Structures are given as structure tokens and as C-alpha cells.
Amino acid sequence: MESAVHVSYGWTALLGTARGGADVPAYAAPARATDLSGLPPTFLDVGSADIFRDEDVDYxxxxxxxxxxxxxxxxxGGYHGFDGLVPDAPISVAARRTRIDWLRRVLAA
Structure with a gap:
């Protein structure tokens, strides 16, 4: 399957028949939000092989x-869910450590 097929499958898994429709809430698909001002500090990580990588980077x-x-x-080299599927892999350990360090910095500020 090509990447577009994977992306379509992922959105259908989350949204069902609402996928692609006008009634998808921004909380389910944040990339649809038109005004991103005023958001709290945001952390986003994604694998380079994740089917949602381009959407995440654009967001x-x-x-x-x-x-x-x-x-x-x-x-x-990370794929969708890599840190949950292989939690002891060095990339997964590094991803968790990076998230925790970011959260500590934000909460200390």
C-alpha cells in the first residue's frame, strides 16, 4: 500500500464515516483548525517513517x-507507534526521555 492509502486508513480508523467531512472537530483533527494562536506550548514528535509525519510537521x-x-x-527511522510497539529500543527510550525532559522544562517555567 502506498502512503496515501495508509493515511486514509488511519483517519478512517479514528473518525469512521465522518472522515473527510465538514463536521470533523478540530480536537480530532487539529490540522483543520484555522486559528492556532494562543495554544499552550506544544510538543510533537513523530517518526520519519510515520504515515502522519508530513501532517504533523505542517501542524x-x-x-x-x-x-x-x-x-x-x-x-x-521511527514508524507510527514505534515507542509503544518496541518500548526498549534505543529510539523509544530516547523519545520518552525527550518528552519527559520537555515536560519538566515547561512545568518548571
Whole structure:
């Protein structure tokens, strides 16, 4: 299957028949939000082989364009859910450590 098919499958799994429709809430598909100003500090990480990588990177780019703060981490070789499927892999350990460090920094500020 090609990437577009995987993306379509993923959105259908989350949204069912509402996928692609006008009534999908921004909380289910944040990329649909038109105003990203005023968001709290945002952390987003994604694997370089994740089917949603491009959507995630674009979302963070839009947060930055709206004047928001966001940390983006693209994990080389990571696929969707890599950290949950192989939690002891070095990439998974590093991803968790990075998330926790970011959260500590934000909460300490």
C-alpha cells in the first residue's frame, strides 16, 4: 500500500464515516483548525517513517507561523507507534526521555 492509502486508513480508523467531512472537530483533527494562536506550548514528535509525519510537521509549522511555541522531533527511522510497539529500543527510550525532559522544562517555567 502506498502512503496515501495508509493515511486514509488511519483517519478512517479514528473518525469512521465522518472522515473527510465538514463536521470533523478540530480536537480530532487539529490540522483543520484555522486559528492556532494562543495554544499552550506544544510538543510533537513523530517518526520519519510515520504515515502522519508530513501532517504533523505542517501542524507545527502553522503553530510557529501563528506565533506559538512548539518543539518538533522527527525520529529517524521511527514508524507510527514505534515507542509503544518496541518500548526498549534505543529510539523509544530516547523519545520518552525527550518528552519527559520537555515536560519538566515547561512545568518548571
Amino acid at each position: 507545527v509549522r502553522r503553530i510557529w507561523a501563528a506565533g506559538g511555541t512548539a518543539d518538533l522531533h522527527v525520529w529517524a
